[in-house]
Amino acid sequence: MDQVALVKSDIEVEGKVVEALSRAQVPVTAVDWNWVPQLDEFQLIVVTPWVDSKGPRETYARIFAALSNADVYQSVPVRKLLVKSPEDPAAKNLVEDLKKINEGAIHVVCNSHPNGQARYSVVFTPYLGSGGAIPAKHLLGDGELRNFLEKRVGVHGYVVDRAIVDLGQSNSSTIFNVQLTSRRAKQLNLAA
Amino acid sequence: MYSHDLSVLLKVAGLEAQLEREIASNPSFAANWNTVKVWTAESRYQASGLNGKDMYNAVTGPNGVLPWIKSRW
Numbered sequence: 001m002d003q004v005a006l007v008k009s010d011i012e013v014e015g016k017v018v019e020a021l022s023r024a025q026v027p028v029t030a031v032d033w034n035w036v037p038q039l040d041e042f043q044l045i046v047v048t049p050w051v052d053s054k055g056p057r058e059t060y061a062r063i064f065a066a067l068s069n070a071d072v073y074q075s076v077p078v079r080k081l082l083v084k085s086p087e088d089p090a091a092k093n094l095v096e097d098l099k100k101i102n103e104g105a106i107h108v109v110c111n112s113h114p115n116g117q118a119r120y121s122v123v124f125t126p127y128l129g130s131g132g133a134i135p136a137k138h139l140l141g142d143g144e145l146r147n148f149l150e151k152r153v154g155v156h157g158y159v160v161d162r163a164i165v166d167l168g169q170s171n172s173s174t175i176f177n178v179q180l181t182s183r184r185a186k187q188l189n190l191a192a
Numbered sequence: 193m194y195s196h197d198l199s200v201l202l203k204v205a206g207l208e209a210q211l212e213r214e215i216a217s218n219p220s221f222a223a224n225w226n227t228v229k230v231w232t233a234e235s236r237y238q239a240s241g242l243n244g245k246d247m248y249n250a251v252t253g254p255n256g257v258l259p260w261i262k263s264r265w
Contacts, residue, residue, distance in 0.1 A: 039199075057246040060223035068219055078222050079215055082230070 010042060011152055016072040017044065017081070024066035026050070029086045030095050032183060044081045045094060051085040059083045100182045102126040102191075106153070108145070108163060110171040117141045118167070122148065124180060124190035137189050152188055153178065198229050198257075207264060214260065221260065224250035228257045 010033055018031050029047040036043050050059040060083060067073040084091040104126035111119045122137040122145070139145045142164055149155040149163070159175055166173035185191035202211055215222040227250035251258045 055246040056243065057223055057227040057250050060226045061220065064219035064223055073219060074216060078219075078226070079212070081226065083226075 013076055014044060016070070017046070017067065017076060020066045020070035020072055021046070021063065023070055024062070026063060026066055030091070030098055032094060032098060033187060034090075034094065035187075041080065044077075045091070046081060046083050047086055047088075047091040047095065048083060049086055051083050052087065056083055094183075097183045098181055101179050102129070102182060102185065103177060103179050104129075106149070106155070106175040106178050106190075108167060108173045108175070110167050118145075120145050120167070122190070124178065124185055133192055135189055135192055148188075149175075153180070153190075198231065205264075207261075210264065218255060220255040221257075224253070224255055224257050 014031060014033060018028075021028050021031070027049055029049065031044065031046050033042040034045045035041075046063065048059060048063075050062070054062070060081075063081070063083065064073060064078060067076055067078070084094075086092070086095070102124075104124055107123050107125065109121045111121055113119070117140055120139045122139060123134050125134060137148065139148055146160050146164070149160045150157055155175060155178065163173040163175055180188075180190065182191065202208055211225070215225060227246055231247065250256060
């Protein structure tokens with residue numbers, strides 16, 4: 001099955017895990033969702049040197065204790081959490097991918113107004129890219145658009161406010177100088 | 193067709209819901225399950241060092257995966 005996009009709750013889970021691990025002072029090299037086609041699901045990969053020094057079992061136990069202490073254990077799908085050593089080839093690839101930051105512009109176009117609600121198409125065009133097809137993310141209404149840009153892409157609220165005003169006036173808006181890692185752009189369906 | 197994938201086998205055995213409940217209520221079991229679930233037929237040769245010891249304890253130790261499965265035979 002094709003990779004599906006990460007949803008808002010997945011991003012929130014990642015934030016809860018990172019916050020809990022930070023509070024418990026767990027050494028972490030990287031945390032990110034990774035699509036596993038064989039299982040048809042995303043797994044939350046936690047890359048930590050503890051896998052080598054303490055072993056995977058102790059690492060899981062300490063991470064789950066950190067989640068419990070932060071009162072988020074119940075809200076994290078721990079079955080999908082996977083620890084990896086920084087020396088693991090898959091973890092190395094993940095860390096390398098996270099370092100690849102693309103800067104570009106987000107273009108938003110208002111296509112039509114079914115049922116009175118605006119239908120938006122959002123595309124991300126990196127300033128430097130290898131070319132190829134650029135997928136569009138479709139959103140319905142100002143609420144979905146605001147949520148996507150602010151919560152998932154990380155655009156400041158005042159920039160989103162200005163974009164929504166532009167869209168009301170001219171049916172299109174561009175947000176310049178947006179930085180996204182290649183992985184996050186793919187997870188948000190903003191890159192092929 | 194044979195499978196060694198523990199997640200698949202648990203599903204076939206109808207134990208998935210029980211596994212979810214155990215993981216949600218017992219972080220020690222969850223740590224053992226997550227350690228064991230990555231086992232593959234190929235990884236059985238990595239029996240030495242920390243990984244081998246961890247796998248053994250996660251399977252047979254307190255809150256281990258094998259006692260949990262055995263109690264449902």
